[in-house]
Amino acid sequence: MxxxxxxxxxxxxxxxxxxxxxxxxxxxxxxxxxxxxxxxxxxxxxxxxxxxxxxxxxxxxxxxxxxxxxxxxxxxxxxxxxxxxxxxxxxxxxxxxxxxxxxxxxxxxxxxxxxxxxxxxxxxxxxxxxxxxxxxxxxxxxxxxxxxxxxxxxxxxxxxxxxxxxxxxxxxxxxxxxxxxxxxxxxxxxxxxxxxxxxxxxxxxxxxQLKAVQTHDVLNLTDKTLPYFRQGLNVQSAAKVCQIIKQYTNFDAVGITDRVNVLAHVGAGQDHHLPNQTVMTDLSKHVITSGTARFAYHKAEIGCPNANCPLESAIVLPLKVNDRTIGALKMYFVEAERLTPVEENLALGLASIFSSQLALGIAEEQSKLASDAKIKALQAQINPHFFFNAINTISALMRTNVEQARTALLQLSTFFRSTLQGVRETEIPLQQECEHVNSYIALEQTRFPDQYRVTYDIAPDAQIKVPPFCLQVLVENAVKHAFTGRSSNNQINISVQQSADTVLLEVSDNGNGIAPALLPQLGEVAIDSKSGTGTALFNLNQRLIGLYGPASQLQIQSTTAGTTIKMAIPRRSANHTK
The missing domain is CATH 1.10.1760 (Arp2/3 complex 21 kDa subunit ARPC3)
Known part of the structure; x- marks a missing residue:
């Protein structure tokens, strides 16, 4: 036995x-x-x-x-x-x-x-x-x-x-x-x-036990990354975030991308994974396209074209805001066997937290932009210069044409009412925006009879919602800048057309065009000017990007024969009015 x-x-x-x-x-x-x-x-x-x-x-x-x-x-x-x-x-x-x-x-x-x-x-x-x-x-x-x-x-x-x-x-x-x-x-x-x-x-x-230790580190990590993610996803914020993640985790390299370019890469492989370069690895491209997390347990699965890349295993996760993938979080090891379920769960948690932080940052930015939009709208539209010009015009008409003065006063009332309604919402019906444009043009026509002609080309089924002031800002920009030195044959056309995926809004004029040196800056930076239109265009462009993504940003084309400004709103976001 x-x-x-x-x-x-x-x-x-x-x-x-x-x-x-x-x-x-x-x-x-x-x-x-x-x-x-x-x-x-x-x-x-x-x-x-x-x-x-x-x-x-x-x-x-x-x-x-x-x-x-x-x-x-x-x-x-x-x-x-x-x-x-x-x-x-x-x-x-x-x-x-x-x-x-x-x-x-x-x-x-x-x-x-x-x-x-x-x-x-x-x-x-x-x-x-x-x-x-x-x-x-x-x-x-x-x-x-x-x-x-x-x-x-x-x-x-x-x-x-x-x-x-x-x-x-x-x-x-x-x-x-x-x-x-x-x-x-x-x-x-x-x-x-x-x-x-x-x-x-x-x-x-x-x-x-390792998860408990990591939880403590993650709390510190997220506390330190929040201020940078609240700034949005850019090269500067991404670099700081990658440094913090690497400091508080065991990963050999950490990277962040947007949908196209590498924003930051810290650690092993940073000699060829460079900021502002197009995303190199097949793994990252797949995650950005599909919006799903991927794990690579062998060097070949990463798909880096650099033969000397030391990265052996990877976790790549989508960064999402409002169910839309805006970039990717990448974490690497130089030894494949170090990638365990603990690191996988940690990375999944971090991606979720970072996505929430980005969403918070965008929400704050949108709130700030909305506040700025209100301020700029009130400053640009209800400013003493515009207000007193309108009042003086109406006062003069009361002595010569009472009926025309009455009409102008109603237009001024409509304009102010539309402005106050617009600043309360992020989207308003297209018809309301067109009424705002009409009241603005009517007041300008009262001061300068027959100087401007506005035409509309709106598809019959284009009953949509648009950001407030999106057309009015562009029309005002044309009125103030496109026709300098001209008193006649000044035409502005507003077009709204629908396709299967988008609604295309377009404002064009036959004015003198925009100076080539100024054109690249419009909508991209706030341009100081007495009329404030450069700031208004920048504000509108940022609101469009925040609401609908980069594909909806302003597209500006200008020659000496006129200027055309377009914006594309996804149909899923262009809610139909009831």
Whole structure:
């Protein structure tokens, strides 16, 4: 009996050594954290292999109780029996994978034992399945949070599982064999289950402790990155954020991109992953296009065209604002095996936090722009110069044409009312914006009769919402700047056309055009001027980008024959009015 115990202890060492190797395999660690049919199937295959190894490394017991050692016990005479660690692996399979995995592994292990014994002792199939079912149900019952049953409970489950097997052996193989193997196999199964599950629990506990440490660091990290992400996604803010992430994590390199260019890259590979260059890696391009996270466990999966790139594994995640991907967060290791589920979960959390921070920054920027829009609108539209000009014109008309003065006064009222309504909303009906334009032009026509002619080309089905002042600002810009030195034949055309995806708004004039040196700055920077139109164009452009994305920014074309300014609003954002 003692000799059998020592021999089985050697076999147990093989299984536990394999278990230690298995726990250090990334694929297995991901499986035990999943509850999918694919994960269960993979666990069945893995533990079935362990069970077959247990059968093959067993100790043969002859009909006269002699012990026979062999390297691999592939076949067994019908008169002989075998002592092995099969029940141990089935028990652990049930504890780790649950009743379905335990029962399936029990069936496969029992079937192999029957085949190994020259198709004898069919009772091993139901007995092994019962062991797997019992350990699976009991393991689920005693599981605590993310860790499995405690060591002593696991040892007790091992004893109970082996006890089930012993009952079948006693019934079908006799008490003589049972007396020989009972104590060694009961002891080995309980010890083996104890150690096997303890190895896995130790890894899980270490991972949880690492997560706790990372949580503390993440709180500090997010606190430090918030001020930069609130500035928006640009080269300066991205560089600061990458430095902070690298400081508080174990990643060898950190990068951030927008949809087209690398904004920052800190750490390994920064000699060729340069700011303001087009995104190089295939992995990043796929994430930006698809909007889904990707993990690369080999250098080839990253797809960097630089053959000397030291980056071996990567996590690339989309940065999203309002379900729209605006860039990517990239984290790299120079050693592929360092990428574990802990780092993957950390990166997913960071991407979510950073996306929220960017959304907060954009929301604040939009709020600021909205406030600025109100101020600029009131300054530009309800300013003393404009107001007194209108009042003086109306006062003069009251002495010569009372009806025309009355009409002008109504137009002034409409203009102020539209202005006050517009500053309360981020989008208003197109018809309301056109009324605002009409009241402005009517007042200007009162001062300068027949000097300006405004025409509309609006698609009949273009019942949409647009940002307030988007047309009025452009028309005012044309009135104040396009026709300098001209008193007639001054035409402004407003066009609104719909396509399958966008609504195109266009304001064009036949004026003198914009100076070539000034053209690139319009809408991109705030230009100081007495009339304020440069600032108004910049404000409008930023509001368009914030509401609908870069594709909606102002497009300005100008020659000496006139100027055309366009903006494209996505139809999904151009809500139909009721």
């Amino acid at each position: 003692f000799t059998l115990f020592i021999l089985l202890l050697q076999r147990l060492g093989i299984i536990l050594a394999l278990a230690f190797i298995l726990v250090n395999v990334r694929f297995f660690r991901r499986l035990i954290n999943q509850n999918t049919w694919q994960a269960k199937f993979a666990l069945i295959i893995i533990f079935a292999i362990f069970t077959v190894i247990s059968n093959l490394t067993g100790v043969e017991i002859t009909h006269d109780s002699a012990l026979i050692q062999s390297t691999f016990l592939t076949t067994l005479p019908q008169s002989d029996s075998i002592a092995n660690t099969r029940t141990l692996t089935i028990t652990v399979a049930g504890i780790i994978g649950g009743p379905i995995v335990g029962t399936a592994v029990g069936f496969l292990g029992g079937l192999h034992r029957v085949i190994q014994g020259s198709l004898s002792d069919f009772f091993y199939i139901p007995s092994s399945m019962l062991v797997g079912l019992f350990s699976g149900v009991a393991g689920r019952y005693f599981k605590r949070n993310d860790t499995y049953a405690g060591p002593w409970i696991t040892a007790l489950l091992g004893i109970c599982s082996e006890g089930i097997q012993m009952i079948f052996i006693g019934i079908f193989s006799g008490l003589a064999l049972l007396k020989l193997i009972f104590i060694p196999m009961m002891g080995l199964n309980s010890i083996g289950a104890f150690v096997f599950v303890s190895i896995i629990n130790a890894y899980i506990t270490n991972e949880q």
